[in-house]
Amino acid sequence: MVKRTKQRLWKEGLQVENILADKGYSSEENYAFLEKQNLTIYIPPHGTYKGCPDGSTYNEREDHFTCPQAKVIPFRKVFLDYRTKTKKKEYRASSKLCKDCPIKATCIRKVKEKRITVTYYREEYERNDKRVYSHLGKQMKKIRQSRVEPVFGTLTQYLGMQKINVRGISGTKSACIWQQ
Structure with missing residues (x-):
């Protein structure tokens, strides 16, 4: 998904630099992959990541x-x-x-x-943790929560959507009209 999105945006003259996501996308494979794509990620770690053992x-x-x-x-x-x-x-x-x-x-x-x-x-987790809990990371979380999350909340709570199977704004508009 990231590779396709980067390609589509590049064709429009845009470049992806940051990835914002919630804990649901937290995984060691995602962290490693996104870093290899030279992207700065802000994905909070899930509850199972402990870091260094106590006292060690x-x-x-x-x-x-x-x-x-x-x-x-x-x-x-x-x-x-x-x-x-x-x-x-x-x-x-x-x-x-x-x-x-x-x-x-x-x-x-x-x-x-x-x-x-x-x-x-572990190193990818540690680098991501520093970013997520930094001042900039907290600002990125506010951006994600204020711009992205409300859209999905509106679609699911008020428009009755359960799943989005379309791409782009025009496809989403037609899907919303169809659901009403």
């Missing part, structure tokens, strides 16, 4: 986490999460590292080693 810090240069006890939790593998069908990265400490740890009972409980699983697209 991430070392980007060496790609590892450090636990609250200053132990290194190295990167182990990339895998596909079978439940969510999303790409993940796993960081795991050896059982020897956690064996005599003073916070073991609260940190890893009954398992033998510290395991941290994060989205493969």
Whole structure:
């Protein structure tokens, strides 16, 4: 959809620079794709994204986490999460590292080693988070809520539309007339 929209707007002499959307479009694949298209995105993360685990810090240069006890939790593998069908990265400490740890009972409980699983697209999420929660990001949210959302609300609440299957303003006008 983004590629087609960019092409149609380009033919009219317009260029897409920013993408505004609600949480429904938040996904690691969307973030990565839109960044590759050189677009600035303002899509709030959905509730499942947690970022860095509590008490741990991430070392980007060496790609590892450090636990609250200053132990290194190295990167182990990339895998596909079978439940969510999303790409993940796993960081795991050896059982020897956690064996005599003073916070073991609260940190890893009954398992033998510290395991941290994060989205493969963590960097894209982090960049997007900074944009969304910045001053400009808050302004972009107001623009989206004041210009885009009311249109869909009017169409669904007052004109009885359930689905929009047309493109462009002229198609939408005729669809609205047809629904009445």
